[in-house]
Amino acid sequence: MKDMSQIANAVETGTNKISARDVNVFYGDSQAIKGVDVEISNNTVTAFIGPSGCGKSTFLRCLNRMNDTIDICRVTGTIRLDGEDIYDKRVDPVQLRAKVGMVFQKPNPFPKSIYDNVAYGPRIHGLARSKSDLDEVVERALRRGAIWNEVKDRLYAPGTGLSGGQQQRLCIARAVATEPEVLLMDEPCSALDPIATAQVEELIDELRENFAVVIVTHSMQQAARVSQNTAFFHLGELVEYGETGQIFTNPQDPRTESYITGRIG
Amino acid sequence: MSDATQNPGQSAGNPIGRAGSLLTKNARTRRRNAAEKRFRLYGLTAIGIGLLMLIVLVTTIVGNGTGAFQQTFVTLKVDLLEAKLDKKGTRDIEAIKKVSTFGYAPLINGALQTYVTEHGIQTDLKPKAMGAILSKDTAAQLRDYVLENTDKIGQTLEFTFLANSRVDGYLKGRVTRDSIANDKNISAEQLDLVDAMIANGAIDKTFNLDFILGGDASDQRPEAAGIGVSMVGSMYMMLVVLALSLPIGVAASIYLEEFAPKNWLTDVIEVNISNLAAVPSIVFGILGLAVFINTMHLPMSAPLVGGMVLTLMTLPTIIISTRASLKAVPPSIRDAALGVGASKMQSVFHHVLPLAAPGILTGTIIGLAQALGETAPLLLIGMVGFVASNAPDSIVDGLMSPNSAMPAQIYEWAKRADPAFYERAWGGIIILLVFLVAMNTIAVILRRRFERRW
Amino acid sequence: MPLTWLILFLFALAALGFIAGRVRAVNSAGGDVRELHSLPNYYGWNVALTALVPALAVLVVWLFVQPLMIERSVSGMIPEELIPEGSQRSLVMSDVRRVAHGLDMAVRQGALSEDDASDIRAGFTDLRGRLADVGVALGSDVRPEVLSAAQRYRQLNATGTLWQSIIVAALALGGLTLAYTRTHKGFRARNVVERAILALLILAASIAVLTTLGIVLSMLFETRNFFGLHSWSDFFFGTTWAPNFRGDSELSILPLLWGTLYISFIALAVAVPVGLFAAIYLSEYASAALRSFAKPLLEILAGIPTIVYGMFALLTVGPMLVNFFGRGPDGVLGVDWMSGATSVLTAGVVMGIMLIPFVSSLSDDIINSVPQSLRDGSYGLGATQSETVRQVVLPAALPGIVGAVLLAASRAIGETMIVVMGAGAIAKFSLNPLESMTTITTRIVSQLTGDTDFASPETLVAFALGLTLFVLTLGLNILALYIVRKYREQYE
Structure with missing residues (x-):
């Protein structure tokens, strides 16, 4: 929605972190995102909801320039992180992604040990001076990922040997270990069973303390449970954006209402 | 952000910490980007090396081999003197046969002598030395002509003879006046004569069809050697390979893909086939020698045996590609056939097999191309020891009588010491590669034309 | 080439059988193909395959076995003292084969009559020269023992080939007759034919295994001979x-x-x-x-x-x-x-x-x-x-x-x-x-x-x-x- 007053109402939980203006994304000739404007705040969980193929994941991947890895993808408009345009020619996507971490739909631990999985980011970014430093970073990350107690005795076992929910929390710990400022989560629970989902959701709420969290989900219940702000995407457009409670109880746009009541999607 | 201040990253020199602006690349990022560039460069270099090798290989082959398609010929008027060839003048074939090849050499040398005088060429060479610029086979060639055309005796006719390989090399730049210093086959005076004859148009380099169609020649006459007969040998082998490997390969694939129950026996066969595809080709040669020649007493050097050995070698390739094409036919086709009451056998032969045919054909052609270029097993069953100079008369003869094959003939030439044979070998490679490229192109076209996406 | 003729005969017989079987099946149903258990062609295939497959199989086996049998029988005729020092029976046997082949060639080209070829004696005629004329070069003059062995070889071969033709042809005819008489409208021709085809498919698939077996056995056999002549420890652990x-x-x-x-x-x-x-x-x-x-x-x-x-x-x-x-x-x-x-x-x-x-x-x-x-x-x-x-x-x-x-x-x-x-x-x-x-x-x-x-x-x-x-x-x-x-x- 272009109505900025609404956004102003919604932002109470933190200061502004990311602001996107008139973002368009093209895959070859087809346009996947049409003129999206969004503000994302610190210490807030922002949820992107909408039916499949509405562009919510595509937009999420614009925020840390993961779309750069797809040849035919083209992004226009501005996305600012702390006031700096992340699509500026001078910006190195590698440096950006260190600040804007990401967790994916399917848990994707590397075929390495649990320890090496978490230490991977700190190692490539040079965050630890010594082995003991690194141990500390890994432990902190695993604690923040709420998985330390489960794996502390088998840090050197392969990460692929964990259960699905544990793997996803390991991936979150891995993302947290590089000390990002924003954490993007692309349907992090879609491959998990309900118990694991509950654990991850609880974790997301804790993560809000330290990061700006953006989560894509197609479960409206999940959005309602974990997020403070919600953006509803439909056919590549941002239909409505506001405080979660308001979106679910008092949607302004008829399309949002149709989706929430289950008539589209 | 509460934790950020104590984050160990902050203490580690110059990290990506939040202090830094995104717009400036920090030292570590620059370093990492440099590593990234280097890594890309390694990859590009590797591809470059591969492509460079291909270019070097192709230019070497073309550069060294094209010469074989041209040959130097000498055009001479030869007096078929009745006094020498048929003293009694009876034209009795038996009497003319009595004149041996040696009796013809003076006629040719005389023709050269006449030529030199007529054109006012200065040379100190004796007639015999002049004759040495021609192929060693010239006299025999003339004799054969006379024996077939006894009525021509007494006339003066124009003949085109093969020049000696050294003269040929001189015209092609392989032999130079410097390089012949220690060569007793040719002298500088002879090259002077050659130069003069070139100026007068008696020596010329033209396209050499005999290289493509002819048979091998002895060590002494590289100029007369051709690859044609071994090409026929290769062709007969390919016939055998096609006639055996296609039906057997397709039948085996149909069984394994469509009918075989899942049990240990099928597993054994499958593991067997995938391993056979990687067995060194020379091992198939040993098998052929031991089974076909030592046990079954089939003739050595016969294209039939060569074809059978290559069949065993090609079968795994054909089976693997045929099974892939059968697998690509969706199960719905089989279900549809079974659903209207066809038997399993009918559904396979009426529906699956025709749909898989283009893929099977493509795989077969590629397998044949592989067999066509194979040399090692042929060495062991004697397809190099014997070198045929005549094309076989009939199909049975072609299958059973000793012959060579293109790659074996090339190997044979490469082993001979004379550089003139090296040229033949490279030329042979060009012909072999033309066949392979043609076969692979057909395979690609077939695949493109009939490829189905289900 | 009697073998070529024999094979042609088999295929001709199979083609004939196909037509005959098909016609008989259709007739047995009174011309109404819907009465038949299987499609008419299957009856044809049944007759053709029954005539062809067993006969061909016997022929292939025969072609393998006959040379071995003859070899054994003839090589017994060569006296021990005829084998030169350091040589081998198999080398003399290859001479025998070459002479026999030469006699065949001579008869075919008309240089010798069939009776001459069987009765000729090495001492009386220049056999080597006469064989050279028909294109068979021999390294030395033919010894009488080798000649008689060669004649025996030819004779056995001729007999073997004759019996081979008779038995194979009889088998084919028998198969044809059997399948033909069994052909009537209720006969489950398709099932029989399909089983036969399946057997052929299995045979093709097992060639891969046979190849491996052939590789291993032929090499094992000769390797054993090698280790009989040379110490295995030198082969594996020597240094030269x-x-x-x-x-x-x-x-x-x-x-x-x-x-x-x-x-x-x-x-x-x-x-x-x-x-x-x-x-x-x-x-x-x-x-x-x-x-x-x-x-x-x-x-x-x-x-x-x-x-x-x-x-x-x-x-x-x-x-x-x-x-x-x-x-x-x-x-x-x-x-x-x-x-x-x-x-x-x-x-x-x-x-x-x-x-x-x-x-x-x-x-x-x-x-x-x-x-x-x-x-x-x-x-x-x-x-x-x-x-x-x-x-x-x-x-x-x-x-x-x-x-x-x-x-x-x-x-x-x-x-x-x-x-x-x-x-x-x-x-x-x-x-x-x-x-x-x-x-x-x-x-x-x-x-x-x-x-x-x-x-x-x-x-x-x-x-x-x-x-x-x-x-x-x-x-x-x-x-x-x-x-x-x-x-x-x-x-x-």
Whole structure:
């Protein structure tokens, strides 16, 4: 929605972190995102909801320039992180992604040990001076990922040997270990069973303390449970954006209402 | 952000910490980007090396081999003197046969002598030395002509003879006046004569069809050697390979893909086939020698045996590609056939097999191309020891009588010491590669034309 | 060619049977094909196959067995004293066969009558000259024992062939009659035909196993003969390869194995880095355009026959290396380390070039099967592309790549033409890559080409070498295929 007053109402939980203006994304000739404007705040969980193929994941991947890895993808408009345009020619996507971490739909631990999985980011970014430093970073990350107690005795076992929910929390710990400022989560629970989902959701709420969290989900219940702000995407457009409670109880746009009541999607 | 201040990253020199602006690349990022560039460069270099090798290989082959398609010929008027060839003048074939090849050499040398005088060429060479610029086979060639055309005796006719390989090399730049210093086959005076004859148009380099169609020649006459007969040998082998490997390969694939129950026996066969595809080709040669020649007493050097050995070698390739094409036919086709009451056998032969045919054909052609270029097993069953100079008369003869094959003939030439044979070998490679490229192109076209996406 | 006629007869009979069977089936249903159990053609096929298959099978077996039987019976006729010192019964037998063949030729060309051929005596006529006239050259004059053995050989052969024709033809006719009489509308022709076809399919599939069995048995058999003549401990543990004709050859595989492994090592040292980096670039970095252009071009290298690489080694790379490392002051480097074009380095480098596309296309497949989610995970953490490749993709693909390298190694060990032409013939242990060395495959070729005497250890050693080579490459292949399969299962 272009109505900025609404956004102003919604932002109470933190200061502004990311602001996107008139973002368009093209895959070859087809346009996947049409003129999206969004503000994302610190210490807030922002949820992107909408039916499949509405562009919510595509937009999420614009925020840390993961779309750069797809040849035919083209992004226009501005996305600012702390006031700096992340699509500026001078910006190195590698440096950006260190600040804007990401967790994916399917848990994707590397075929390495649990320890090496978490230490991977700190190692490539040079965050630890010594082995003991690194141990500390890994432990902190695993604690923040709420998985330390489960794996502390088998840090050197392969990460692929964990259960699905544990793997996803390991991936979150891995993302947290590089000390990002924003954490993007692309349907992090879609491959998990309900118990694991509950654990991850609880974790997301804790993560809000330290990061700006953006989560894509197609479960409206999940959005309602974990997020403070919600953006509803439909056919590549941002239909409505506001405080979660308001979106679910008092949607302004008829399309949002149709989706929430289950008539589209 | 509460934790950020104590984050160990902050203490580690110059990290990506939040202090830094995104717009400036920090030292570590620059370093990492440099590593990234280097890594890309390694990859590009590797591809470059591969492509460079291909270019070097192709230019070497073309550069060294094209010469074989041209040959130097000498055009001479030869007096078929009745006094020498048929003293009694009876034209009795038996009497003319009595004149041996040696009796013809003076006629040719005389023709050269006449030529030199007529054109006012200065040379100190004796007639015999002049004759040495021609192929060693010239006299025999003339004799054969006379024996077939006894009525021509007494006339003066124009003949085109093969020049000696050294003269040929001189015209092609392989032999130079410097390089012949220690060569007793040719002298500088002879090259002077050659130069003069070139100026007068008696020596010329033209396209050499005999290289493509002819048979091998002895060590002494590289100029007369051709690859044609071994090409026929290769062709007969390919016939055998096609006639055996296609039906057997397709039948085996149909069984394994469509009918075989899942049990240990099928597993054994499958593991067997995938391993056979990687067995060194020379091992198939040993098998052929031991089974076909030592046990079954089939003739050595016969294209039939060569074809059978290559069949065993090609079968795994054909089976693997045929099974892939059968697998690509969706199960719905089989279900549809079974659903209207066809038997399993009918559904396979009426529906699956025709749909898989283009893929099977493509795989077969590629397998044949592989067999066509194979040399090692042929060495062991004697397809190099014997070198045929005549094309076989009939199909049975072609299958059973000793012959060579293109790659074996090339190997044979490469082993001979004379550089003139090296040229033949490279030329042979060009012909072999033309066949392979043609076969692979057909395979690609077939695949493109009939490829189905289900 | 009575055999050709016999086979033609069988097929003609089968064709006849097809028509007859079909007609009889249709008639038995009173012309209404809907009354038949199977389609009319199946009745035809049933008759045709019953006539053809058993007869053909018997014929094939007969063709194998008859020469063996005759050989045994005739070779008994040759007295012990006729076998020259140091020679073998089989050599005399090949003389017998050649004389018999010559007599056949003579009869066919009209130089001898059939009676003459059976009654001729070596002493009275110049048999050698007469056989030479019909195109059969004999090394020496024909001895009476050999001649009579040859005549016996011809006679047995003629009888055998006659009976072969009679029995096979009778079998075919019997099959035809049996199937024909069984043909009526209720007969389940389709089931019978389908069972027969299935049996043929199984037969075709088992040829692969028979080939392996043939390889193993033929080599085992000759290797056993070899170890009967030569000590196995010298073969496996000796240090010298020096075949000679005095009968005290030293035939040890170790120097050959060393040459083989050294050359393969150099080949892999060229092919693995180049092939692997090319695969990484093609699968991770290259644009679609570059990929569609470079990949097929690289694969051309794999389609070039090995004889071409052999020529390239012998006539291009070898002389070029000599130019660098040899010729003393005339050479590029002014050193004299290399004397001839054949060397370990020559063969190794050229073999490496040949293996580049092999390694790169296998690794390309394997790298491509590493799931994209792993790459995304790494990029998402802010890794550069090369960090992702080196620290995530390659470790994940490692087992597969190891498998590919093992397959390449097995190719290198079994490669023949490049080493025959580029490596040389000197068996020794040396670390100098500029020296000529020889390999297992090279020795197999040289021991089995030219004049071979299958009773001497110098020839038979080739089978022992072949068996070792087979076991070695088979082991590598099985290991490699196992690793690659395990690797693929991991990501499926």
